[in-house]
Amino acid sequence: MEKPNITKETTETLLETKFLKVFDLQYAPGKHYFDATRRSKENLVALQSEELCKTMLPDAVTCIVVLQEADKEAKLLLTYEFRYPTGQFLLSPPAGLIDPQDKQTEQPLLETAAREIQEETGLTIEEHDSMHVVNPCLFSSTGMTDESNALVCAVLHPEDLSHLTQAGAVGSECFDGFVLLSKAEAQEILRQGRDAHGMFYSVYTWAALLYFVSDLWEQ
The missing domain is CATH 3.90.79.10 (Nucleoside Triphosphate Pyrophosphohydrolase)
Incomplete structure (x- = not known):
């Protein structure tokens, strides 16, 4: 099965505080999945390549x-x-x-x-x-x-x-x-x-x- 396409352009910031952020991972037109995270938008796991995900440091x-x-x-x-x-x-x-x-x-x-x-x-x-x-x-x-x-x-x-x-x-x-x-x-x-x-x-x-x-x- 083909993976849903999650990109920086279709990822929307819903909440951003010092300790927690919530992003809307729009993986298809009109389709939304929400991610609560400590990470900045640039460092979201969902936006990393498969190779980078395999070598990432944990939180x-x-x-x-x-x-x-x-x-x-x-x-x-x-x-x-x-x-x-x-x-x-x-x-x-x-x-x-x-x-x-x-x-x-x-x-x-x-x-x-x-x-x-x-x-x-x-x-x-x-x-x-x-x-x-x-x-x-x-x-x-x-x-x-x-x-x-x-x-x-x-x-x-x-x-x-x-x-x-x-x-x-x-x-x-x-x-x-x-x-x-x-x-x-x-x-x-x-x-x-x-x-x-x-x-x-x-x-x-x-x-x-x-x-x-x-x-x-x-x-």
């Missing part, structure tokens, strides 16, 4: 943080972060937007991940720790937005957890503590589809849980 990075203390069972580190559209504290991995300066580095995804982990947990990446990209770009909800996240796994070996803190929260970020999950506890949350308080969680939390319990972080 943000979600971090799968595994803590491996000496002689202890590995734990998945998650947080409770207030998510404004739901009005609830949701079980969440550390995550954040890629800053312009990150894009200038050799490894923008790892650079962003290291910064977000430090800001949201107080932990820094040391020489004996490891980081790797799990997935370079995942679209969040392609029926509504072109927003995307990379997944980065960080395996940290802290001597203790005394440095865990959420004092580095910036802007609208609002946290309510950490959760350290064993493999069995993570499996139970996956089975239930809810956290320990009975609340739902995001697809990126689901991805972090699944990656952890499948032991892929060790490979």
